[in-house]
Amino acid sequence: MGLPDGMSTRARYFRNRLNTGATFRTGLRRAGLAGAALALAALSALVAPLAAQAITDSRADELRHLVRQDCGSCHGLRLTGGLGAPITAEALEGRDPDDLALLILDGMPGTAMPGWRPLLEENEARWIAEYLLKGDQP
Amino acid sequence: MILRALAAALLLAMALPSGAEELRGTGDLGLVVEREAGSLLVVDRSERAALGRIEGLGDLSHASLVYAPDERFAYVFGRDGGLTKVDILTRSVVKRVVQGGNSIGGAISDDGRLVAVSNYEPGGVKVFDAETLDLVADIPMNSKTVGIADVPGRRFAVATWDTGEVWLLDFSAGDTDPAITRLEGIGANPYDALLTGDGRTYIVGLFGEKGLTAIDLWKDPPEVTHFLPDYGKDQPDLPVYKMPHLQGWTLADGVFALPAVGLHQLLWVDAGNLHEIGRTDLLGQPVFAVARPDKREIWVNFAPPDNGSVQVVDALTHEVTDTLTPGKGVLHMEFAPRGTEVWLSVRDENRIEIRDAHTREVLGEIPAQAPSGIFFTDRAHRTGL
Numbered sequence: 240m241g242l243p244d245g246m247s248t249r250a251r252y253f254r255n256r257l258n259t260g261a262t263f264r265t266g267l268r269r270a271g272l273a274g275a276a277l278a279l280a281a282l283s284a285l286v287a288p289l290a291a292q293a294i295t296d297s298r299a300d301e302l303r304h305l306v307r308q309d310c311g312s313c314h315g316l317r318l319t320g321g322l323g324a325p326i327t328a329e330a331l332e333g334r335d336p337d338d339l340a341l342l343i344l345d346g347m348p349g350t351a352m353p354g355w356r357p358l359l360e361e362n363e364a365r366w367i368a369e370y371l372l373k374g375d376q377p
Numbered sequence: 378m379i380l381r382a383l384a385a386a387l388l389l390a391m392a393l394p395s396g397a398e399e400l401r402g403t404g405d406l407g408l409v410v411e412r413e414a415g416s417l418l419v420v421d422r423s424e425r426a427a428l429g430r431i432e433g434l435g436d437l438s439h440a441s442l443v444y445a446p447d448e449r450f451a452y453v454f455g456r457d458g459g460l461t462k463v464d465i466l467t468r469s470v471v472k473r474v475v476q477g478g479n480s481i482g483g484a485i486s487d488d489g490r491l492v493a494v495s496n497y498e499p500g501g502v503k504v505f506d507a508e509t510l511d512l513v514a515d516i517p518m519n520s521k522t523v524g525i526a527d528v529p530g531r532r533f534a535v536a537t538w539d540t541g542e543v544w545l546l547d548f549s550a551g552d553t554d555p556a557i558t559r560l561e562g563i564g565a566n567p568y569d570a571l572l573t574g575d576g577r578t579y580i581v582g583l584f585g586e587k588g589l590t591a592i593d594l595w596k597d598p599p600e601v602t603h604f605l606p607d608y609g610k611d612q613p614d615l616p617v618y619k620m621p622h623l624q625g626w627t628l629a630d631g632v633f634a635l636p637a638v639g640l641h642q643l644l645w646v647d648a649g650n651l652h653e654i655g656r657t658d659l660l661g662q663p664v665f666a667v668a669r670p671d672k673r674e675i676w677v678n679f680a681p682p683d684n685g686s687v688q689v690v691d692a693l694t695h696e697v698t699d700t701l702t703p704g705k706g707v708l709h710m711e712f713a714p715r716g717t718e719v720w721l722s723v724r725d726e727n728r729i730e731i732r733d734a735h736t737r738e739v740l741g742e743i744p745a746q747a748p749s750g751i752f753f754t755d756r757a758h759r760t761g762l
Contacts, residue, residue: 309619321497322521353617
């Protein structure tokens with residue numbers, strides 16, 4: 240499964256930096272500022288990998304809860320699939336964690352998978368991607 | 378004489394259900410799904426208390442259940458494909474079959490004899506004898522199925538997510554080989570459906586396109602009408618972090634109140650001509666929009682990140698009259714049959730909150746493990762649940 244809209248990973252990555260930290264509603268309003276922020280965003284993207292900032296233990300607990308409960312709404316509490324595809328470690332084997340993180344952040348247009356950018360920072364999406372790939376969920 | 382008394386006592390003892398220490402009715406009981414633990418909490422509305430647990434039901438994420446007509450047995454549909462028959466008096470599993478890889482819901486026929494299960498994996502519908510859980514009919518549909526409902530006349534209606542169809546399965550002639558009516562072109566990606574309480578109108582929510590589809594089951598052949606084709610067309614779709622559920626969509630005073638998809642709104646639709654008559658702005662993506670049984674108010678809960686709140690909407694003015702914050706992760710609301718109180722599952726706080734449905738005052742709470750669906754036994758006698 241590739242990226243949904245054919246945009247290159249890098250281009251999406253740059254675009255993704257623009258809204259980092261914005262809530263969804265302010266994110267919408269900020270879209271107009273995208274051009275002005277582009278240079279800065281591109282620069283920071285080059286030096287900061289998705290997982291740059293460490294996730295605190297308490298936030299990790301929240302993210303585990305989110306995966307189980309909120310991802311679980313469609314993918315099943317045990318991630319074995321439902322309306323959404325299975326996202327167990329076996330099902331995701333071989334997938335690139337950065338691609339998965341982007342898929343989590345931007346969703347899959349044309350499917351029921353929403354973009355989680357309004358609710359997650361990029362390093363958090365990357366943490367979730369690695370967490371899923373590791374497959375040690377309860 | 379003594380012998381006769383002994384024999385009578387023995388007979389009486391044998392007549393009692395094992396484990397049901399004293400005679401009692403079940404009309405004020407209910408079941409709460411504890412999805413993490415794979416268990417059901419048996420609750421008593423009159424006591425506002427839990428009576429005990431039924432355990433060993435497998436993966437209960439997105440679990441739902443229906444009641445047998447006697448309000449004693451319930452059929453639980455689990456995410457792992459399990460169909461479990463439980464006895465709420467003895468609080469035990471009567472029988473459990475794993476009938477599919479991944480199921481999403483089910484329905485019980487109007488005569489209580491057949492239980493139909495809707496499957497994501499392998500898709501289609503399987504129908505079981507309600508007494509024995511023996512498979513009586515297997516209807517593959519080459520699609521995930523959603524929104525299964527019990528239609529009067531020993532029928533079931535179900536929508537297909539992948540192929541955009543509605544199938545009517547008619548078991549009036551017998552338990553096997555139902556007469557099938559297949560309605561094509563219902564719309565892209567039906568995500569859920571509901572049947573009105575009179576069993577006449579089956580409404581299908583569409584994720585893949587704007588609008589909804591209504592099917593008039595009183596007409597022969599059933600009449601298909603696409604409605605609200607333009608809702609949200611001029612607005613950007615907001616992300617949907619949890620799909621709305623259509624059960625509990627309400628028909629109050631000839632008006633449907635429907636949760637929008639991708640919009641933070643409740644849509645009001647004239648049930649007669651299916652025209653939109655108004656909208657109410659809400660604080661988030663609605664999941665359940667449930668009418669209090671007197672239909673005077675609609676209570677709405679929300680998808681993440683707004684799932685700590687509940688809004689109350691007036692059916693006459695269409696205005697939000699109250700925004701409540703019961704706690705983190707309000708997954709479901711169930712009203713007492715005559716609308717005196719409402720029970721809310723607050724998943725992340727491991728409790729059920731009980732409120733007066735008129736004053737909204739908190740009346741009590743019951744500890745429960747990550748509770749989701751709450752099901753009172755009066756559902757046994759309502760069509761389309």
